[in-house]
Amino acid sequence: DQQVKQNSPSLSVQEGRISILNCDYTNSMFDYFLWYKKYPAEGPTFLISISSIKDKNEDGRFTVFLNKSAKHLSLHIVPSQPGDSAVYFCAGRGNSGGSNYKLTFGKGTLLTVNP
Amino acid sequence: GAGVSQSPSNKVTEKGKDVELRCDPISGHTALYWYRQSLGQGLEFLIYFQGNSAPDKSGLPSDRFSAERTGGSVSTLTIQRTQQEDSAVYLCASSPGTAGVVQYFGPGTRLTVT
Numbered sequence: 001d002q003q004v005k006q007n008s009p010s011l012s013v014q015e016g017r018i019s020i021l022n023c024d025y026t027n028s029m030f031d032y033f034l035w036y037k038k039y040p041a042e043g044p045t046f047l048i049s050i051s052s053i054k055d056k057n058e059d060g061r062f063t064v065f066l067n068k069s070a071k072h073l074s075l076h077i078v079p080s081q082p083g084d085s086a087v088y089f090c091a092g093r094g095n096s097g098g099s100n101y102k103l104t105f106g107k108g109t110l111l112t113v114n115p
Numbered sequence: 116g117a118g119v120s121q122s123p124s125n126k127v128t129e130k131g132k133d134v135e136l137r138c139d140p141i142s143g144h145t146a147l148y149w150y151r152q153s154l155g156q157g158l159e160f161l162i163y164f165q166g167n168s169a170p171d172k173s174g175l176p177s178d179r180f181s182a183e184r185t186g187g188s189v190s191t192l193t194i195q196r197t198q199q200e201d202s203a204v205y206l207c208a209s210s211p212g213t214a215g216v217v218q219y220f221g222p223g224t225r226l227t228v229t
Binding site for chain 1: 119146148150155156157158159160163171174206208216217218219220221222223
């Protein structure tokens, strides 16, 4: 039972254009959603989060949109830069306390930004 | 300040051997998590420590896996009688507490069981 799904294993965009990474979830109990970026041989690095009571959060070139009715969120990167090339993971956080604060991750999307 | 550190960065072991993986969380962080990432998969939760509370071991895949956290800081994940399916990257994360949204990850330990 995959509670967080990233259906696109990879995405390729041109430098300067917009990158849109998508994520679907099934667990309506998640209270936060997070995006992490991962370079090879490194641990995931936090990028941006959104509370389940919001529908948009923006931080510089990164914007996350949440559509609760569709159980869908997306990460927009604009303009995309070659240094953004990495694997992006979407994660949902439980809200029942204790270990339910664990993160449930999707399988990731490999973003390649071409110069 | 220093981030989460893990050792070793790589570990190759023979099937049936025991291994210990170490995690040093960010100083002052009371919550510590272990995850693993198998090839082509997302990160899978293993175990969670919060302060002096009993750990939540609900994600451990078998009784060959155990973990402890000494003095509320350093944690060790032990895998006994390793199997080839244990091959994965084992990641440790810490956060200031359960109220903190963001978990900060270490670089991981790549375990290969031959």
